[in-house]
Amino acid sequence: MSYLESHPDENGYFGRFGGAFIPPVLEQPFAEITKAYGELKNSPKFLEDLKYVRKHYQGRPTPISYAKNLSEYCGGAKIYLKREDLNHTGAHKLNHCMAEVILAKHLGKTKVIAETGAGQHGVALATAAAYFGLECEIHMGEVDIVKEHPNVIRMKILGAKVIPVSHGLKTLKEAVDSAFDSYIAQVDSSIYCIGSVVGPHPFPLMVRDFQSVVGHESKEQFFEHEDSLPDAIVACVGGGSNSMGIFSAFIDDKEVALYGVEPMGRGEKLGDHAASLTYGEEGVMHGFNSIMLKDDKGEAAPVYSIGSGIDYPSVGPEHAHLMSIGRTKVGLCNDDEAVEAFYTLSQLEGIIPALESAHAVAYAMKLAKTLGSDKTILVNLSGRGDKDVDFVVENYPIPNAKF
Numbered sequence: 001m002s003y004l005e006s007h008p009d010e011n012g013y014f015g016r017f018g019g020a021f022i023p024p025v026l027e028q029p030f031a032e033i034t035k036a037y038g039e040l041k042n043s044p045k046f047l048e049d050l051k052y053v054r055k056h057y058q059g060r061p062t063p064i065s066y067a068k069n070l071s072e073y074c075g076g077a078k079i080y081l082k083r084e085d086l087n088h089t090g091a092h093k094l095n096h097c098m099a100e101v102i103l104a105k106h107l108g109k110t111k112v113i114a115e116t117g118a119g120q121h122g123v124a125l126a127t128a129a130a131y132f133g134l135e136c137e138i139h140m141g142e143v144d145i146v147k148e149h150p151n152v153i154r155m156k157i158l159g160a161k162v163i164p165v166s167h168g169l170k171t172l173k174e175a176v177d178s179a180f181d182s183y184i185a186q187v188d189s190s191i192y193c194i195g196s197v198v199g200p201h202p203f204p205l206m207v208r209d210f211q212s213v214v215g216h217e218s219k220e221q222f223f224e225h226e227d228s229l230p231d232a233i234v235a236c237v238g239g240g241s242n243s244m245g246i247f248s249a250f251i252d253d254k255e256v257a258l259y260g261v262e263p264m265g266r267g268e269k270l271g272d273h274a275a276s277l278t279y280g281e282e283g284v285m286h287g288f289n290s291i292m293l294k295d296d297k298g299e300a301a302p303v304y305s306i307g308s309g310i311d312y313p314s315v316g317p318e319h320a321h322l323m324s325i326g327r328t329k330v331g332l333c334n335d336d337e338a339v340e341a342f343y344t345l346s347q348l349e350g351i352i353p354a355l356e357s358a359h360a361v362a363y364a365m366k367l368a369k370t371l372g373s374d375k376t377i378l379v380n381l382s383g384r385g386d387k388d389v390d391f392v393v394e395n396y397p398i399p400n401a402k403f
């Protein structure tokens with residue numbers, strides 16, 4: 001049996017990671033979602049519907065571009081980019097949001113609910129809800145609402161209701177709690193749409209499957225370029241959906257090295273980074289067992305990264321598993337390296353990456369230098385940097401052109 005067929009097990013475990021740690025009121029609705037997904041994933045109509053929106057609305061397949069100038073600049077392996085930045089709404093997130101909303105409709109729900117931190121998942125879900133004619137409710141901390149104002153406006157324009165969360169630190173963790181409470185109160189008419197390969201079973205499985213289109217396309221497209229598999233694949237890891245998406249098609253190809261890149265932020269001190277796999281310990285948060293960063297009370301630690309989509313104190317359980325069995329490796333990239341890669345990719349290739357994706361680019365640049373020119377690296381460029389340009393130029397001066 002292939003890796004994907006045998007993982008997770010029927011209880012949602014990848015090795016010892018995963019599961020569903022949920023309150024009793026949610027057991028029935030989650031069982032319903034699991035059953036519906038089990039049917040849908042083999043339904044030709046569902047697969048056709050998804051294929052249709054991906055091709056005619058979302059802009060798939062996204063291409064793979066050879067980054068010739070960047071490769072020559074680094075000196076070493078050839079670097080290729082899977083262009084998820086070219087998706088509608090600017091990142092890979094619609095890959096799972098469109099599918100989650102089709103699932104919601106299949107279950108007869110009229111509303112989708114989610115939390116958002118930087119607003120990227122909120123915008124993608126609001127887009128999918130608009131397209132499929134469902135109501136959308138997004139919970140967001142008041143601190144994030146001020147910081148991420150343009151995304152708040154976008155969600156509202158798209159017809160979503162944005163609910164400000166004003167307790168605790170007023171950021172992502174409180175938004176998750178608030179969204180969960182709201183979901184429990186409207187469980188008959190709504191579904192909670194998780195934004196990454198995290199949360200209780202079956203979400204890590206579903207979101208991986210929905211993102212696996214990135215890996216499937218990549219495998220075919222890479223052969224067109226090189227007539228071989230890539231030697232290494234590099235992707236940034238927040239919750240881990242874009243990385244699981246591209247890794248999924250290559251897990252059984254043991255000769256392909258898989259690198260998940262975690263944000264080192266400002267440094268090694270707890271609170272200054274979000275490198276959960278590197279510095280975390282096993283624990284349960286947000287309904288699943290994985291590797292998480294804990295404070296001295298054993299609670300989720302505060303985290304930080306310049307890439308606001310990757311500052312999460314835990315990580316998808318499948319990443320914890322794949323690392324523990326040695327199938328994936330973890331790379332690190334700090335804020336400064338990410339910003340340098342942001343400018344370098346912009347100036348050498350004409351592609352402004354999202355700061356999250358710039359972490360993967362930065363790591364690939366380091367890796368390329370250690371490999372011969374007969375080797376190849378495929379980077380998942382998870383999103384574009386339009387959302388980040390104002391912040392970057394205000395804080396980091398634009399460098400002189402590199403050529």
Ligand SMILES: *Cc1c(COP(=O)(O)O)cnc(C)c1O
Pocket residue numbers: 091092093120121195196197236237238239240241242243309310354356357382383384
């Ligand atoms: C949200 C986001 C991420 C982080 O999410 P994953 O689930 O780890 O993929 C990465 N890149 C971009 C551009 C994002 O918007």
